[in-house]
Amino acid sequence: MPYDAPSDLETFRQEVRDWLEENCPQSMRTPQPEDEVVWGGRREKFKNPDSKVWLERMAERGWTAPHWPKEYGGGGLDREQVKVLNQEMSRINARIPLHSFGLWMFGPALLEFGNEEQKKRFIPDIIHGRTRWCQGYSEPGAGSDLAGLQTKCEDKGDHYLINGQKVWTSYADQADWIFCLVRTDNTVKHEGISFILFDMASEGVETRPIKLISGSSPFCETFFNDVKVPKDQLVGEVNGGWKIAKRLLQFERSSISASGFGSARGSGMLELEEYAKIHVGTDSDGKLLDGDLRGRIADHQMYTKAFGLTVRRSQEQAKAGQEVGHTASIIKYAAAKMNQDKHELMIEALGTEGLGWEGEGFDKGAKMVTRGWLRSKGNSIEGGTSEINLNVVAKRVLGLRDHQ
Amino acid sequence: MPYDAPSDLETFRQEVRDWLEENCPQSMRTPQPEDEVVWGGRREKFKNPDSKVWLERMAERGWTAPHWPKEYGGGGLDREQVKVLNQEMSRINARIPLHSFGLWMFGPALLEFGNEEQKKRFIPDIIHGRTRWCQGYSEPGAGSDLAGLQTKCEDKGDHYLINGQKVWTSYADQADWIFCLVRTDNTVKHEGISFILFDMASEGVETRPIKLISGSSPFCETFFNDVKVPKDQLVGEVNGGWKIAKRLLQFERSSISASGFGSARGSGMLELEEYAKIHVGTDSDGKLLDGDLRGRIADHQMYTKAFGLTVRRSQEQAKAGQEVGHTASIIKYAAAKMNQDKHELMIEALGTEGLGWEGEGFDKGAKMVTRGWLRSKGNSIEGGTSEINLNVVAKRVLGLRDHQ
């Protein structure tokens, strides 16, 4: 049963602390290796059995989705209480019990746009990590023009029939269900899109992992061939899917830029300037021998510092209740540029040491840099290209209009 | 009387050589100071009296316009003969007898588009340097969109009446006549433009020199207030001026890029790397102490070298009869960027020494750099902005189309 939050915040903090002390297994208070991350769903193996216990206990209280309404199994906490919960969790280094597109993207949208029956049916399984969701948005022909999607959804009386193809579907091969944009009217563009849900085990669904220039990836191509979908699995109005899609994109974009493309640190990778010092060499004062490269590294690191300060400024302004749309709009563009510049400089600093793909003869960390360099090229494409970002800044922030 | 060219080129060369030996005054075989350049026209003072003699002698043979037809006073030489004449003139360092927009721009266009009477009336005065012409193209409201010009030309039966304003008219305050684009129909754009000639001494013409950010300039604003123009001074068809204008622009653009924005060398100005060495300092190996600046200077000088090679390649290809439109199209864009980068780096290398405007306390050459730096900002604007240049490359060379 969800916890009944007390009105007094300090009492609440004490209770949370006590509860965590009692219920968070010791192994869940240690740094999480990549392969112990819990995504839930039918295929979840819980490599560490404590992960299962920890997820179940947290989900039982609704604390995997602490601010969602209690009636659907959420924690029902207010903003201040959520903050306390997070503080107490990080105080003991408690792991995040559940990673989930359901929690981060689909759930919030369903709570806003779904009907009562849909919420009852899907939300609790998200909170408990029983259903793993994937997102069926991008299509091969659409690119930046998301609304150009062509996956066809026909009304067959007692069901919908879906035919088409999605691409860049993260973890489609691991997911149980998909939330998906489909075309229900091809005479209009944005107004002909619907938002539909279905089981990835349905007949006619096929997934194929995508290999990137940097190697394997979580992305898939996903094919729908005469997939039958019950009619009660369409969310919102028929042809009313675009506004749901847009809301979801906001969640996605903010999560991409917040993550800062977190490069896989640890595991042998060094900082840019360390690589430069090792491979380019330094003079007796410790200055890099290549003055030209040194200047460009400094330039980049200044940009990085400026970026970090801008993120902090944006947060502080938000806290102070100031308008931050202007600042936020540039974050993704700048983050992509920064991460790409960093990797270009790292590859340059590494010289031939940065040219390894696999096997012996190259430093392990350096090979990660090489893969990371290639992967970073996607930063200015995924979740809205840099060109689209600049358009948005020009139009929404600067108010510049298109040709009239 | 124009010279009757012999068929044999070497005979011709000998005759030219003899004639020059006899007719080119000794003082006309020395480097030309700025204030002895002859532009001709009513106001010409011929500071050095030999300049007058030299001009008259050359004009007499039609050799101020050696390839123009003899019937209008030109030299009537063919391409090979013109080359010989130029070679022989530079052999003895003979000065160019006449600088003239009439010779470079207006004359060729009039020969192509003017009627017989107009050619007879205007061409000989150009060749003899008796009339100095200026060009009335740009208008304050038009900018890159030259065809957006608004200077009104009304047909008043026995004359035209002109009202409007031009800007960037080079040497309007020194010129005798103007060739001018005017609007004869404001219901259409390009098809409503005519090409007209008139005397700058006409009632209602007023000029006002323009001061640039770099100081005084040859440019003027030119105002037309009820200027009456005889009807036989319109060239080509009424409303048929645009094609003449375009042809003229080709002459103008090629003369701007060919000149390479020739910075006023000599007179105390040093090369970029010399300024850097003096003001930034070098280590014991002679390397610039600021490694970051050094890399950027090298980068720029590589670009400069590449540019020079590209100009030579374009010339060689032209000689070999190959298509050079592609190469030529990028020259102006690259020349502007190169010249601006050079001046930015010079100003940076000079430090506070590059911040002088006038008066004591600054090196004379450095003050010229400062003015040159400011003046260079116009390179990407005059004669077609860099943005327009890039449009042209994208559309004409790369065949990219506008939105359909």
Added chain:
Amino acid sequence: MSFVLTEDQEMLRDTAINFTRDELPVKHLRGLRDSGKNGVDPEGRQKLAELGFFGVLIPEEYDGVGMGMVALGQVMEAQGRTLASTPLLQTACIGASAILLGGSEAQKQEWLPKIASGEVTTALALDEGSHHNPAGVATEAERDGQGYTLNGAKKYVQDGHHADVFIVVARTFGEAGDKHGLTLFLVPRDANGVSVQTLNTVDSHGAAHLTLEDVHVPESHVLGAPDKGMDILEPVLDRGRIALAAEMLGSSRAAFEMTHEYLQTRKQFGQLIGSFQALQHRAAKMFTDLELTTSCVSAALSAVDEQRNDIAELASLAKAMAGETVHLVSNDTVQLHGGIGMTDEHEAGFYMKRARVQEALLGSASFHRDRFAQINGY
């Protein structure tokens, strides 16, 4: 680190912006230029004094308002917006800081109230070559009976053509290039042996070369400990750099606004030029750089008030970023205005000219990239 202004700071900011907009617009600078004033503006100085701007850093006990660097940064940004030629950087920031950080109690009593009231302006006489180089001082200060005798020459002293007192950095030990062995001296403009060559500069603010020939300075005019001048000089310079970065941010913002306005009103080929995508992307990139620079300047200003230990790094960051941004923006301001931007009649050129002076003062972007790299150990 604080990125949000207090109410007091916001009020000061508004006051300053309104003041420079109304009283010291670019037109005013043009007027000073055209009437041969070379940036010298006694009436302007009087008004600044009345508004208390000279005393922003000076504690109340010395007749200042003691509002700190974030506050001063607002004033600097405002003056940057209109390119106002004022003695604030040299006096309210550098002069006041030098005396606050290095002065004896007697010196504070003597000088700070005069600075706060606008009675005395100061100018730092440091560099001797054409690039900023604090350790490169060769000007000699030789001990004599009751003080020191100074000999040397200083180049491009900002406000040197009108300041009342110079803060001269001279060498009491070692050789040009040594960080140690510098000493700071207060030298009145009218001291024997001081000669001032006024400079007409590209930004119309003016400046001066200084020559010191056997200038006697009494013991009481030594600022801080002899030979240890760098201990005062570095933090003072960093404050100056940060204040100057704030000024540059103001100039960048104003130039960008001018361009932004033009993009929305100027038509070419029947379309607003701001509707051309290539220009939209350029504007968006400039906006991005402005936002990044704003964060750096804010962080650096507040770091001084919070006495953080990364002031030097933030100062170099702010100055270098502001430098890149102000050139990018002021160049594009001219370019996007086209021909009219090239004329003296338009204000675009004033921004471009001033930007190069801002760049050269207290260390160029290249200088500060080098320093940033050094601080970060490579």
Added chain:
Amino acid sequence: MSFVLTEDQEMLRDTAINFTRDELPVKHLRGLRDSGKNGVDPEGRQKLAELGFFGVLIPEEYDGVGMGMVALGQVMEAQGRTLASTPLLQTACIGASAILLGGSEAQKQEWLPKIASGEVTTALALDEGSHHNPAGVATEAERDGQGYTLNGAKKYVQDGHHADVFIVVARTFGEAGDKHGLTLFLVPRDANGVSVQTLNTVDSHGAAHLTLEDVHVPESHVLGAPDKGMDILEPVLDRGRIALAAEMLGSSRAAFEMTHEYLQTRKQFGQLIGSFQALQHRAAKMFTDLELTTSCVSAALSAVDEQRNDIAELASLAKAMAGETVHLVSNDTVQLHGGIGMTDEHEAGFYMKRARVQEALLGSASFHRDRFAQINGY
């Protein structure tokens, strides 16, 4: 300096372009990669030999075709277009040049016909760190009875995983960093003490680290005068750099053409993406850089044939310009293709990967900027 091809050169150019397009397209490289061949392609090598490409620089008296560098540049540009993995740079250019410029008549007689026929391929074993640094050689060659004993390690030897003979640069005098004291040795792959570690590289061409442990080299395998290796090495390296720049130009052109094609076919928001002005301007700027680079490569190639005295400067110019251009273009090829450009299935990524290898071989743009500045005296 000549910028226009002769008829013979044009014919060779057409042959080479058609050959790589038909026989060694990017698909071929992908096939080599996916079948674990690591860039080793004996059939390809055989075809190159049949076309006479190995002998382009080799005079007819040694069974080559003696067409010179401009001609070889055409072949290199063609192989750059399809990223073909061939031994041409190391063998037809560097190996042949080293023997031509440094070899005795006996050595020429022995090696050049074998190179021209494709029987023997060579690889220059020079660098020991991860950045190009000819003077940095530490590998020791000690005189023994009838020759030299070599000890040392070489990093990232291009073609090292399959070449038949290594041209090893070793030190017979002085210390790492000295320009003097280097000697070149011909070392067969199967010599005792040579061990080869094959590398799987990002461009799928492969390479090798080399270890030399007490490798005995007879006197007859010394190339050129002992201790004066740099006299041969520098001109050989410059030829290699110029040929590599030609290859990079080919890669840049092909990547640009791919992008250009995509701009004219791909629609977004109902419009061809090539109709968006921001992309038009980017394409126009890339085109400009391609034209500039083309001029530099042509000039450098013909400078070798004309034995001009500015070959070193032009080599550094060409290599640096080609480096900047190939990164600009290959990055934008991925970016403008969007998601599909990020997939391994598409060929865009192959160009970006190869570009970084091209950059690192024989000196990066940064290396050549430094060298260019040195040559120009600053």
